[in-house]
Structures are given as C-alpha cells and as structure tokens.
Amino acid sequence: MALVDLPRPDIEAGLESAHRAYEEFAARGLSLDITRGKPGSDQLDLSADLLTAVTAENYRAPDGTDTRNYGGLDGLLELREMFGELFSVPASQLLAQGNSSLTLMSQALVFASLFGTADEDSVPWASGPRRILCPVPGYDRHFGLAEALGFELVTVPQDDEGPDMDAVRALTAEDPSVKGIWIVPMYSNPTGITVSEARAKELLDLETAAPDFRILWDNAYGLHHLREPHAALLDILGLAAASSRPDRVWMFASTSKITLPGAGVAFFAASPRDTDWFRKHLSPTSIGPDKVNQLRHLHFFGTPDGVRAHMEKHAALVLPKFEAVERILAEELGDLGIATWTAPNGGYFITLTVLPGTADRVVKLAAEAGVKLTPAGATHPYGLDPDNAVIRIAPTMPSLDEVEQAARGLAACVRLAAHEALLARDS
Amino acid sequence: MALVDLPRPDIEAGLESAHRAYEEFAARGLSLDITRGKPGSDQLDLSADLLTAVTAENYRAPDGTDTRNYGGLDGLLELREMFGELFSVPASQLLAQGNSSLTLMSQALVFASLFGTADEDSVPWASGPRRILCPVPGYDRHFGLAEALGFELVTVPQDDEGPDMDAVRALTAEDPSVKGIWIVPMYSNPTGITVSEARAKELLDLETAAPDFRILWDNAYGLHHLREPHAALLDILGLAAASSRPDRVWMFASTSKITLPGAGVAFFAASPRDTDWFRKHLSPTSIGPDKVNQLRHLHFFGTPDGVRAHMEKHAALVLPKFEAVERILAEELGDLGIATWTAPNGGYFITLTVLPGTADRVVKLAAEAGVKLTPAGATHPYGLDPDNAVIRIAPTMPSLDEVEQAARGLAACVRLAAHEALLARDS
Structure with missing residues (x-):
C-alpha cells in the first residue's frame, strides 16, 4: 500500500x-x-592507449599535415569524417575543435549575441531582450551558460518524446525574443529521454516570431548506449535540410565521455551556411585547435566501428x-x-x-x-x-x-x- | 652612394x-x-618527448589530481607555478588554459564587450563605440580580432621603447571610447622592440577618459631570446600593483612557440581582482582546460630552468x-x-x-x-x-x-x- x-x-x-x-x-x-x-x-583506463597514440614517429595526419604546427581551423579532416559518420553529419559541416562542447555552445551564443546569426533579418541578440526555452528537467550548465549571457530562461515541460510542443508553440509564436531551445536529443540529461523523429520535425517546422530561432542540439550522449533497445540517432541536419528551416539546428557533441573528459575533442555542426557563419566568427579568435590531440583520437579509434x-x-x-x-x-x-x-x-x-x-x-x-x-x-x-x-x-x-x-x-x-x-x- | x-x-x-x-x-x-x-x-622536434610525457602510468598531477577527468578551471597549479616564475606572475593570478592565447584575448575582449570590466564605472563595451590603440607596425591578428569584435582601430606610432606616449595621451585623455592598447612587450611582432620599464610605467600611470582602460600585454615572445643582450622581462603585474592602476594589465602568453603551436598551453594573468573577473565569466563556458596536456608540459620541462x-x-x-x-x-x-x-x-x-x-x-x-x-x-x-x-x-x-x-x-x-x-x- x-x-x-x-x-x-x-x-x-x-x-x-x-x-x-x-x-x-x-x-x-x-x-x-x-x-x-x-x-x-x-x-x-579504457583510453590508456590514447595518451601515447601520437609519438615523434607518427605526428602527421593522413593527408600529410604536421599536426604539431599552427593551422587548420576546421580540425583534422579524417577525424571529422570519422565522427561525421557516427553523428550523421557531412564532414564539411562538422568542425572539430578543443576539449569542450560547452565552450562551443558559448561561442555560438556569443557570436549570435554580438553579431546576430546568418539569417537575413537577424540583429545582434544582445541588442535586446532574449529568451531561451529550457525543457525540464534539464542540464544545469546549459541553463547557467544562457543565464550568464543574459538570456531569460523559460521553462518548458517535456514528455518521453521531447519538449511539449503546445507550450513551445505558445511561447515562440508571438515573441521574437525567444531565440532558441536547449535540446539534449538522446538519453537526455537527466531524464534519459530521446527526442522522437516526429518531435524533431515539429521543432524544425515550428513557426517562430524570431527569424533567427535555433535548436541547440547537444548530442552529448549520442553514442552512449547502455542496453537494448538502443535509441536511434537522428540525422537532424538532414531533416533540417529537408524542412523549410534548413539552418535551424546547431549541433554539439564531444568525446568527453567517450575518451577523456579533460582531454577530448568537441564538435560543432550546422547547415553549410551556418557552419560558414560559425567559422567566420571563430577565425579571428583562433589559429586552430589542438590537432595533435585530434590525431591521437584518430589513431586510437582507427574507424567509426572502433568508437x-x-x-x-x-x-x-x-x-x-x-x-x-x-x-x-x-x-x-x-x-x-x-x-x-x-x-x-x-x-x-x-x-x-x-x-x-x-x-x-x-x-x-x-x-x-x-x-x-x-x-x-x-x-x-x-x-x-x-x-x-x-x-x-x-x-x-x-x-x-x-x-x-x-x-x-x-x-x-x-x-x-x-x-x-x-x-x-x-x- | x-x-x-x-x-x-x-x-x-x-x-x-x-x-x-x-x-x-x-x-x-x-x-x-x-x-x-x-x-x-x-x-x-625539440619537443618530441612532450608527445608521450603523460602515459597510463603517470597521469596524476603532483597534488593527486587525475588529469584525465573533468574539473580544475584554473589549470594545473604546478604548471602555473612553473610559468608564473618565468613570467613574474604569482600562480594565483595566472590561469593555464587551452592551446591559444589568441582565444584568451578574444574571451577577455568578449567578456568586456558583453559585461563590462570589473571596474566600478564600466558598462558593457559593446553598448557603445569602442576604440583600441594599435602601435604600428604590429601584429595583424591583434588588429583583426579587435576589428571583428567591433573596435575601431587607432594607429599609434612607436619607437624603440614602446608606443609614442604623446600620441597615446592625446588619444586617451578625452575619449572614453578608447578602451585599450595592444602591446607586445618583448621582441615585438614584427619590429623586435622591447618595451622599457619607464614606458611601461607611463602606460600604467596614464590618465584615461575611460575608467576601464586596459593594456593588452601579449608577452608572446617573453622567453624567446636569440642572442645577447637579452631583453629584461618586466614584472608588469608587480609594477601595476605598485601604481595607481593595479588592474590595468591583462597579460597573455603561451607555449605555442616554446613547445608545439598546435598543442601548447596558453596563459592569462591579471590583478587578483581582474583574474577573478575573468574566471567568473570563463566559468559558465568551460568545465576546465586540457589538464593532460598541461601535465605533459610539466613533465617535459620539470623546472623553469628546463624551459x-x-x-x-x-x-x-x-x-x-x-x-x-x-x-x-x-x-x-x-x-x-x-x-x-x-x-x-x-x-x-x-x-x-x-x-x-x-x-x-x-x-x-x-x-x-x-x-x-x-x-x-x-x-x-x-x-x-x-x-x-x-x-x-x-x-x-x-x-x-x-x-x-x-x-x-x-x-x-x-x-x-x-x-x-x-x-x-x-x-
């Protein structure tokens, strides 16, 4: 009882x-x-061999790049191909960067705050009030990052397939200050739910008052299955490309919980246009990521099946x-x-x-x-x-x-x- | 003739x-x-042994930290102590971060642009016109970064001891939009000049219309002597602390041209107050830098004399x-x-x-x-x-x-x- x-x-x-x-x-x-x-x-310990996977004998990338020197803002092509296959993203739309996807999220939000997005009608988000939808329960660092950047956090309920679309629609239809929504699409932090394809399509097709609304698609656990049945990884950029909102998704991922949290590789992906936008604003801030560490990952895994x-x-x-x-x-x-x-x-x-x-x-x-x-x-x-x-x-x-x-x-x-x-x- | x-x-x-x-x-x-x-x-090739300086047998920092896992936003203490000695900065005021000092410069400027500095009268720099002084000839990436962030670039002549102070005074005395000056204090890019202590003090004592004026002190070549006589590395934060403008300096450095440009460690240093300010704004954007790579550097060099x-x-x-x-x-x-x-x-x-x-x-x-x-x-x-x-x-x-x-x-x-x-x- x-x-x-x-x-x-x-x-x-x-x-x-x-x-x-x-x-x-x-x-x-x-x-x-x-x-x-x-x-x-x-x-x-599973990644013990990663630590020494690049030595004085094998520091060149497959294309001959000396990974020890400057350059290569997009990250190593072969690693982007490997993780592009795993995350259903063309390598040309996947940037391999430093050790933190949270940093990439902050960069994307900062770029939009200071410069606006690549959308025609976008103005710098920091020039006015800005809100972000937060399905709950959710990830505290998502919320904290957005709050620190001046976003008002707006709670949205969710069910087993993703955010409650009635609530999302009500919040986005009239209010152009609602600029985005946090989504952990697979094995969500902390509830473990996975966003269904139907729900993802609803998010892509959503009519929003903001011309520059973005889905912040943090696929942090996209490869982190524990038992059957495995959740399906959505080809979210493909779905976006086929929708009326091809540029709506900014995807993030990392190897933090695949190899080493302190010493992994983080990824940003988006439509071709938004990948160019991100790269354009990233370029003045960096000569390139740690390619040696990216090559370590390439050597350590060998293939997507290795991952x-x-x-x-x-x-x-x-x-x-x-x-x-x-x-x-x-x-x-x-x-x-x-x-x-x-x-x-x-x-x-x-x-x-x-x-x-x-x-x-x-x-x-x-x-x-x-x-x-x-x-x-x-x-x-x-x-x-x-x-x-x-x-x-x-x-x-x-x-x-x-x-x-x-x-x-x-x-x-x-x-x-x-x-x-x-x-x-x-x- | x-x-x-x-x-x-x-x-x-x-x-x-x-x-x-x-x-x-x-x-x-x-x-x-x-x-x-x-x-x-x-x-x-001089850094060949760096690549394998952390293995499955020695991944713990001297204080016991497992460098492979999350955490430690400031970077490894022992590495900060090592480079703190080399750059005349207390370890508590030196943050060891990712692979790029340019990224740290961009973060400092972004934080000031979005939030203002820690100065009482500071407002977000992006809320109004902003200018930055550029001694010439200078470093194109400094200029490009500031331009990308919306600063107007203002040319300042320089001599063998640093920027022309008459010009600097004329530009900063009345115009509160002049927020900072780029300085490469040692073996400057590209002229090779080194800022004298007298000139540094003039920059510290400068009366500026902006309450939040900063010297962006990029000591990129602080350890890069080629021949005698070696230029002296100034204790710029000590000089600042002894001046009436203790918070005026943001210092940057990296091991990019000490170990590996793609895979080095970058440093930020400032007054205790401004170090707190930087850390506060950095914190939502990162769980911490690549400590494994920092430990590699610690193992590889052993001591400041090793550097x-x-x-x-x-x-x-x-x-x-x-x-x-x-x-x-x-x-x-x-x-x-x-x-x-x-x-x-x-x-x-x-x-x-x-x-x-x-x-x-x-x-x-x-x-x-x-x-x-x-x-x-x-x-x-x-x-x-x-x-x-x-x-x-x-x-x-x-x-x-x-x-x-x-x-x-x-x-x-x-x-x-x-x-x-x-x-x-x-x-």
Whole structure:
C-alpha cells in the first residue's frame, strides 16, 4: 500500500523505522559523491592507449599535415569524417575543435549575441531582450551558460518524446525574443529521454516570431548506449535540410565521455551556411585547435566501428551501476508510492522524483550522511524546481560498491523525508 | 652612394641589372613561404618527448589530481607555478588554459564587450563605440580580432621603447571610447622592440577618459631570446600593483612557440581582482582546460630552468636564419639606401622597411617569383600602411638554405621595385 494511504499511526511507526535506517547509514561515516556525470577511473583506463597514440614517429595526419604546427581551423579532416559518420553529419559541416562542447555552445551564443546569426533579418541578440526555452528537467550548465549571457530562461515541460510542443508553440509564436531551445536529443540529461523523429520535425517546422530561432542540439550522449533497445540517432541536419528551416539546428557533441573528459575533442555542426557563419566568427579568435590531440583520437579509434566497440566497453562498466541503483531503489522504495525513477537505456543519469516538497530535504539529509547529490532544483532554470521533487543521480564516478551504498543511503533519506512531510502535512 | 642620389642613366642601368637578377631568381621556380611565424620542424622536434610525457602510468598531477577527468578551471597549479616564475606572475593570478592565447584575448575582449570590466564605472563595451590603440607596425591578428569584435582601430606610432606616449595621451585623455592598447612587450611582432620599464610605467600611470582602460600585454615572445643582450622581462603585474592602476594589465602568453603551436598551453594573468573577473565569466563556458596536456608540459620541462634550457635550443636553430637574412640583406642592399631592417635579439620576425610606396610591389614581385610574404600593410590596422613601406619577414619555418634563397630573392625584388619607383618618380 502506498505510504500516503496508510493511517497516521502506521506512518508514525514508519518514521521511527526510517529514522533508524537513516541513522545507521549516517553512522557509517561514508563520503560518496554522485553529483556530476564524471566517468569512473575504470572508464578512463579504457583510453590508456590514447595518451601515447601520437609519438615523434607518427605526428602527421593522413593527408600529410604536421599536426604539431599552427593551422587548420576546421580540425583534422579524417577525424571529422570519422565522427561525421557516427553523428550523421557531412564532414564539411562538422568542425572539430578543443576539449569542450560547452565552450562551443558559448561561442555560438556569443557570436549570435554580438553579431546576430546568418539569417537575413537577424540583429545582434544582445541588442535586446532574449529568451531561451529550457525543457525540464534539464542540464544545469546549459541553463547557467544562457543565464550568464543574459538570456531569460523559460521553462518548458517535456514528455518521453521531447519538449511539449503546445507550450513551445505558445511561447515562440508571438515573441521574437525567444531565440532558441536547449535540446539534449538522446538519453537526455537527466531524464534519459530521446527526442522522437516526429518531435524533431515539429521543432524544425515550428513557426517562430524570431527569424533567427535555433535548436541547440547537444548530442552529448549520442553514442552512449547502455542496453537494448538502443535509441536511434537522428540525422537532424538532414531533416533540417529537408524542412523549410534548413539552418535551424546547431549541433554539439564531444568525446568527453567517450575518451577523456579533460582531454577530448568537441564538435560543432550546422547547415553549410551556418557552419560558414560559425567559422567566420571563430577565425579571428583562433589559429586552430589542438590537432595533435585530434590525431591521437584518430589513431586510437582507427574507424567509426572502433568508437562503437569502445562505447560497448563503457557500457559494460556503467550498466551494472545503473542496474544497482534501479534494484536498490526498487527494493527500498518500490511499494511506498513516494518516489519514481527513470531507467534509461543510455546516458549518464537517473532522475529520481520524490514526494513533492521533499527533494531539498532529501539532498540535505544525504549530505549530512556523507552522500553528496546535485542541489535540489539544479535541473531547473535558476535552480528552482517548483515541485521540489527532482533529484539527479550520477552513478558513474564511484565504484559499484560505493554506488550501492549511496543508493541504499539515498533511499533511506527519501523514506525519512517522505514520512516527515506526510506527518507534517497531516498535523 | 644611395640609389636615390644617382643620375638617371645610372638608375636606368641599375634597373636593367635588377631586372636580370630578379628574372634569374624567378627562373629557379622556387616555392618558399616566409609569411607566418611558424616554427620549423626542427624546432618542433625539440619537443618530441612532450608527445608521450603523460602515459597510463603517470597521469596524476603532483597534488593527486587525475588529469584525465573533468574539473580544475584554473589549470594545473604546478604548471602555473612553473610559468608564473618565468613570467613574474604569482600562480594565483595566472590561469593555464587551452592551446591559444589568441582565444584568451578574444574571451577577455568578449567578456568586456558583453559585461563590462570589473571596474566600478564600466558598462558593457559593446553598448557603445569602442576604440583600441594599435602601435604600428604590429601584429595583424591583434588588429583583426579587435576589428571583428567591433573596435575601431587607432594607429599609434612607436619607437624603440614602446608606443609614442604623446600620441597615446592625446588619444586617451578625452575619449572614453578608447578602451585599450595592444602591446607586445618583448621582441615585438614584427619590429623586435622591447618595451622599457619607464614606458611601461607611463602606460600604467596614464590618465584615461575611460575608467576601464586596459593594456593588452601579449608577452608572446617573453622567453624567446636569440642572442645577447637579452631583453629584461618586466614584472608588469608587480609594477601595476605598485601604481595607481593595479588592474590595468591583462597579460597573455603561451607555449605555442616554446613547445608545439598546435598543442601548447596558453596563459592569462591579471590583478587578483581582474583574474577573478575573468574566471567568473570563463566559468559558465568551460568545465576546465586540457589538464593532460598541461601535465605533459610539466613533465617535459620539470623546472623553469628546463624551459630556459629548451629555449636555448630553439635559439640555436633560429638565430642562424636571422643572421642569414641580415647578412644577405646587407650584401644586396647595404649601400643603396633603399631599405632598412631590424636585427632583433629575440622573437620571430625581421621588419624590412623599403622605399616608401614600394612594399606592395615587392610583395607582388616576390610572390610571382615563388616567395610568399605577408601582404604589404598587414602590420597596420585595416591592412593599410600609409607609407606602403613595411614588410614582415618570418624566417623560422623554411630551412636555412631556403631562408637564404628567399632573402636573396627578396632583395632582388626590393632593388627592382626601388629602381622602378625612382624612374617613375623622375619621369
């Protein structure tokens, strides 16, 4: 029976039991961190050979380029071909850059803010009010970046196929200050949903008051399958080219969670016109990316299939952690009706939805018991989750044993906070 | 006797001879490139061990940081300490970032453009007209970056100690839109001059109408001595701290011409307050730089003295090329009074000043004979050298033999263009 339906004395008894479980957990004096989507060191070890994949004997790219010297703003052609195949993007529309896709997103937004987009009617976005749509729960760094650049963050609900299009339509139809929408199209951070082709087409066909509306398509987890069925990677630039809005998509991706987060390669892709626009504004700011590191990636993977095989090794390390969290949450919370959680087939996160009003209490209890979680609300614009219910779990970084302990402790916190809230409500 | 003083028939005879020399040179069908300050491959070979200086066995920083994972926005502390010593900057005020100091300059200017500086009275620079002082001859990418960001470029003459302060004072005293000045303080690109301490202090003490005036101190060649006497590296942030304008300097540097141009480490430094300002605006755009590559540099050099010893190896390879250019120009042009050239004690460039009005003709003649030079005017804002006289020579990239051939050919072009011009003038 759901906790909420129990008679008060039973809840009171439950509180006592939940308190005991929590105290026992806290007494262990653990120090666990499941805040950020950082790969575990076992995952980083998978890329050990990347570190030495370019030596004094093989520093030339297949086309003869000495990768050690200046030049080559677009990045190494052969690496762009490799990841172009993986992301369904022609190499001519894919730029391989530095170690951070977040930096590329910031550059695209800065270029639009200072110069406007390549659209005929575009003026510099910073010359007036600007808003960006934020499907929730979403990625805190997306929201923080846009906020820092002066965008007002506008919350949009989403379902299993992507953002709620009625809400999107209502917000974009009349307001030319709504300049874009954040989308994590596959195994979304943090809910794990994947945008359907139908929804993507609706976003492409959307009539917007802004002539320069953009979909910020951050395919951060496009290759990060954990189990079957694998989500399908959309040919989003092909769909855009076939739509009436061929320039609407700016795509981002990186190898941060494929090879090494500190030392990967980030990618920008767009229509031919918008790729030219990005390159034009990038050009004064850089003589070119770190081609040596790009060549390392090329040597390390060899082929697109090399990347795919590498991602299977990641899944073999990561999936048991996701399964452990799911199993323990089911054991501890399964029949109480006080929490639901996602079981994504890929990506880096589990979203735990607790009794409304208790997420911040859960996070606080967990912190006091030695389990660090992302602050409640972080999945929402301005850190404000109106339901105070969403918690993001990042199970990759700790060991499997630590993940199990953290999940068990987290469940105790959820139970305790729920009991407290139900009794407070009824008193 | 100087060419200009010869009687016309002698100049006519000289033209014929110059023509023959040029045609002979052109007939060789060379293809040489002395346009950009790119290290030669022998210089890149000096850093061969850098490529494999981080392996699966030694990827942790001295403080235990796993450099492969996310985090550490400031860059590796130990590398900042190493280069902090070399550049006279406390490590706490030195940020180690990606592969490009040009990118850091663009970020500093973008942050100021969108948000204003940390000064109390600063408003976003992009909210109004903005100008930047450009001592000439200077670095074309400095000018291009500022122009792309909407700055009007204002030419300032310079002498052997730095920018002409009367001109600087006249331009900055009344006009609050003058926001900064480009300075390459050591072995300047392209003239090789080094800013004196007295001149630096004048720049620090300058009364400006703009409350947020900045010296963009690009110490790109701060460690790049070629021969004695070595120029002294100024403790510019210490001088600023002791002045009435402690926040006036933004310093930039990189290892692009120390290790590998494509795969080096770039640095930003400023006062504590402005370092905080830069970090605050950088933070939303990046989770951190490539720490693996920073650790490579730390391992490769070991100590600041390791860097100094490495720079001596560069000098041993580069100095003969500079000496060859100087020797050949002296042989070919020494007594004609149609050209002067710099003989810098460090850096990457020789500035050749030809008969006014002939620089573009020299560049064109050289290109047609197979020697690619930076376009005439590139050393000036908007590519416009009012005297049409300055040519930048970058002798590092080609082999010594090629440099000698290029210098010989270039001298033939200078002679031919001068004869043509003198005869056209007199006719």
